[in-house]
Amino acid sequence: MLGRQTIASINLDALKHNYTYFDDLASASRTMPIIKADAYGHGAVDVARALQASAPAFAVAFFDEAECLRDSGISVPILLLEGPTCADELAVCARYNFWAVLHRAEQFDWLRALPAKIRPPIWLKIDTGMHRLGILADEAPKLLNQNRDLFREDTVLCSHFASADELSNPMTSAQLSAMLTLSQQFNLPLSLSNSPAIQGWQQSHQAWNRLGIGLYGGAPIVDSPDSNLKPVMSLDAKIIGLRTIAAGETVGYGQIWTAQRESRIATVAVGYADGYPRHAKVGTPAYINGHRVELVGRVSMDMITFDVTDVDKIDYLDNVELWGDNISVDEVAKFAGTISYDLLAGISPRVKRRYF
Ligand SMILES: *Cc1c(COP(=O)(O)O)cnc(C)c1O
Numbered sequence: 001m002l003g004r005q006t007i008a009s010i011n012l013d014a015l016k017h018n019y020t021y022f023d024d025l026a027s028a029s030r031t032m033p034i035i036k037a038d039a040y041g042h043g044a045v046d047v048a049r050a051l052q053a054s055a056p057a058f059a060v061a062f063f064d065e066a067e068c069l070r071d072s073g074i075s076v077p078i079l080l081l082e083g084p085t086c087a088d089e090l091a092v093c094a095r096y097n098f099w100a101v102l103h104r105a106e107q108f109d110w111l112r113a114l115p116a117k118i119r120p121p122i123w124l125k126i127d128t129g130m131h132r133l134g135i136l137a138d139e140a141p142k143l144l145n146q147n148r149d150l151f152r153e154d155t156v157l158c159s160h161f162a163s164a165d166e167l168s169n170p171m172t173s174a175q176l177s178a179m180l181t182l183s184q185q186f187n188l189p190l191s192l193s194n195s196p197a198i199q200g201w202q203q204s205h206q207a208w209n210r211l212g213i214g215l216y217g218g219a220p221i222v223d224s225p226d227s228n229l230k231p232v233m234s235l236d237a238k239i240i241g242l243r244t245i246a247a248g249e250t251v252g253y254g255q256i257w258t259a260q261r262e263s264r265i266a267t268v269a270v271g272y273a274d275g276y277p278r279h280a281k282v283g284t285p286a287y288i289n290g291h292r293v294e295l296v297g298r299v300s301m302d303m304i305t306f307d308v309t310d311v312d313k314i315d316y317l318d319n320v321e322l323w324g325d326n327i328s329v330d331e332v333a334k335f336a337g338t339i340s341y342d343l344l345a346g347i348s349p350r351v352k353r354r355y356f
Pocket residue numbers: 034036081160193194195196210211212213214
């Protein structure tokens with residue numbers, strides 16, 4: 001086989017399993033797969049194709065991402081989480097079957113200016129404390145009142161949790177209660193839950209849940225991983241160098257690791273230009289021929305190095321799992337001081353993707 005063989009393998013059965021699992025966990029809610037950022041690095045078109053028979057709608061961050069899915073023949077409704085950036089964008093949403101999040105006052109005027117027939121379904125975003133996007137909770141009753149005439153059967157009220165992955169953080173209950181009040185007052189259905197809320201905050205399950213990381217098998221609540229989830233991506237690369245070095249020798253840029261014994265070092269064809277995290281610490285695990293091994297030395301652009309002294313059989317072009325079924329992406333993320341989302345979404349285009 002020609003080429004480098006640094007591959008992200010995407011297990012579509014695992015993806016469907018995770019979708020069904022979360023959909024069943026919140027059986028009174030509709031579960032919307034979040035496939036922004038190229039489906040967290042898994043390939044939005046392939047993920048959408050795999051889920052389109054079961055998912056009632058998808059969500060992406062912005063218009064261009066949604067357009068790309070339409071160009072590839074995906075026909076399920078797509079919610080634009082960041083909303084339309086201008087009136088013209090809102091004006092074409094209905095034609096594409098895009099749903100628009102409205103999160104600031106001016107967007108209501110854009111909507112009103114459109115003939116009723118070409119107004120897309122809208123989700124009204126309320127800022128209940130995340131303070132990123134949305135109508136400030138204090139201002140919401142007035143603004144919603146002024147725009148009641150725009151509400152339809154398919155209008156949804158939504159908000160986003162800041163800390164749903166912290167099960168004892170009172171913020172989530174406060175945000176939930178603010179939204180329940182508004183929902184009653186305006187008689188609108190709600191969408192609140194991201195993956196951690198679907199897993200950990202049953203009360204937050206409303207008309208629509210928004211499922212992101214859990215779909216891909218990342219732990220929504222890192223401190224209480226759910227063993228029902230299956231990893232969807234396996235990142236693998238080949239050994240392209242093998243050497244034995246004496247105790248006292250160092251490996252890699254900056255000589256940050258020194259061999260304490262005679263050591264066998266395997267050089268693997270993946271680096272930060274592929275999306276392997278540059279800040280992965282010495283000791284970050286990988287999986288080679290049935291053994292867990294540890295990263296030694298700094299991550300380079302195209303290569304990394306592992307101590308394979310204790311692996312009995314090892315050869316050039318042997319496979320190395322960087323994360324997947326044996327090493328969780330959450331564990332690697334922890335060693336790199338980040339989260340699974342960052343690693344998955346950060347896989348670069350030079351990594352081949354393979355679907356099975
Ligand atoms: C990305 C995103 C989600 C999904 O979050 P996960 O934690 O990955 O489940 C849900 N809602 C909004 C508004 C988002 O931007």
